[in-house]
Amino acid sequence: MQIDTGRDRPGTGRFGLISRLLLDALDSVRTSGRRPVLLDCGGGSGTYAVPLAVAGADVTVVDISADALATLSRRAAEAGIASSVHPVQGDVEALGDLIGGAEFDLVLAHGILEAVDDVAAGFAGIRAAVRPGGLMSILVGNPVAAVVARALAGEPVLALAELRELYTPEARIGPDAVEALCAGAGLVVEARHGIGVFSDLVPGSALDAPGARDALDELDAAASGRSPFAEIAGRVHLLARRPG
Ligand SMILES: C[S@@+](CC[C@H](N)C(=O)[O-])C[C@H]1O[C@@H](n2cnc3c(N)ncnc32)[C@H](O)[C@@H]1O
Incomplete structure (x- = not known):
């Protein structure tokens, strides 16, 4: 799977790291006999939803922006997986009404907890969409x-x-507050990674030397799960499981 939003080269950098974490998460929720069903809350134009659908998932994307969802539909059609991506326009703070109480194998909340008015209520609504044994993937800015x-x-x-x-x-809201919300909601945090530990700090102009970008990617990946480096990353990714 490649997730490329422009600044990073395909499959590398911050998005390459998130891609790998999501693919592992997808594998860990697969059950035999059916396709994994995913929900991407605030999924926007499909940065994650489209590649996850290409990887075999059936993905529902809830977003408040009609423009973002139009881009999502276009990207899904271009990737040949339009029938696997289901755009739903609406506010995640009314998620239960939008998805009718459905439960999903993997629920993404990437960059959305910062956007809701009531974080605790928004989190609870998103968490309610995770099936027993399923995973919640959270990407949150790090203050x-x-x-x-x-x-x-x-x-x-x-x-x-x-x-x-x-x-x-x-x-x-930051990663420690998210961990506390997970604990309060009975979710077990299985992994926590800092995203862009060093690449968010280094100006692009400093990376012209041969091999420098590859070395920075490697440095970011090596630091992502290690303290104290991960604690200063610009964003943090958490995987939390609802006990089965
Ligand atoms: C920072 S972007 C993150 C997009 C994508 N999840 C990612 O990580 O690349 C936040 C997205 O949430 C959507 N959004 C903001 N507030 C929302 C709300 N209350 N309900 C649903 N979507 C919302 C925006 O339209 C936008 O697409």
Whole structure:
């Protein structure tokens, strides 16, 4: 499977890493005798849904944007898997109404928890769509990375403000809060990876040397599951299982 949103080369970089994690997740929820059914919440134009359908899944995509869903349908048709992708326009905060209580093998919540008004309620609605034994794949921005990025950009005042906000009730949703939501909802977090640990920090102009991009990909992948590197990644991917 290749997931390429432009900045990274196909199958490499941050999206290559997420692709591999999703393919492993798909394999781990396959059951014999039927195709895996997936739900992509806030799936937009199909960055993940289209390649997952190409990999054999039947994917329902819920998104509030009609434009994004139109792009999704076009991309699905171009990939020859239109019948495996089901766009549903609506608000994930009313997910139960949109999907009629259906349950899925794998439910993606990539970049959507930051977008909902009520994170706890949004999370609970998405979690309710995971079948027993199924997986939830969550990609969330990491507020810690914003502090590091501000400091490295020569903006210590803003970095300090970002750092202080981390320890207030107004703090943005981040990976630790997601882990707490998973625990509270009876989900077992099986994996946690930092995405773009170093590539989010390195300017593209610094990567002109031969082999530098490949080495950076390797560095990102090697650091993604290792502390303390993973804790400063710009985004964090979590896989959480609903006990069967
Ligand atoms: C940051 S993008 C993430 C897209 C994709 N999941 C990814 O990771 O590449 C957020 C997506 O969520 C959608 N969205 C935002 N708020 C939403 C809501 N309340 N209900 C459904 N979709 C929403 C947007 O239209 C957009 O497609």
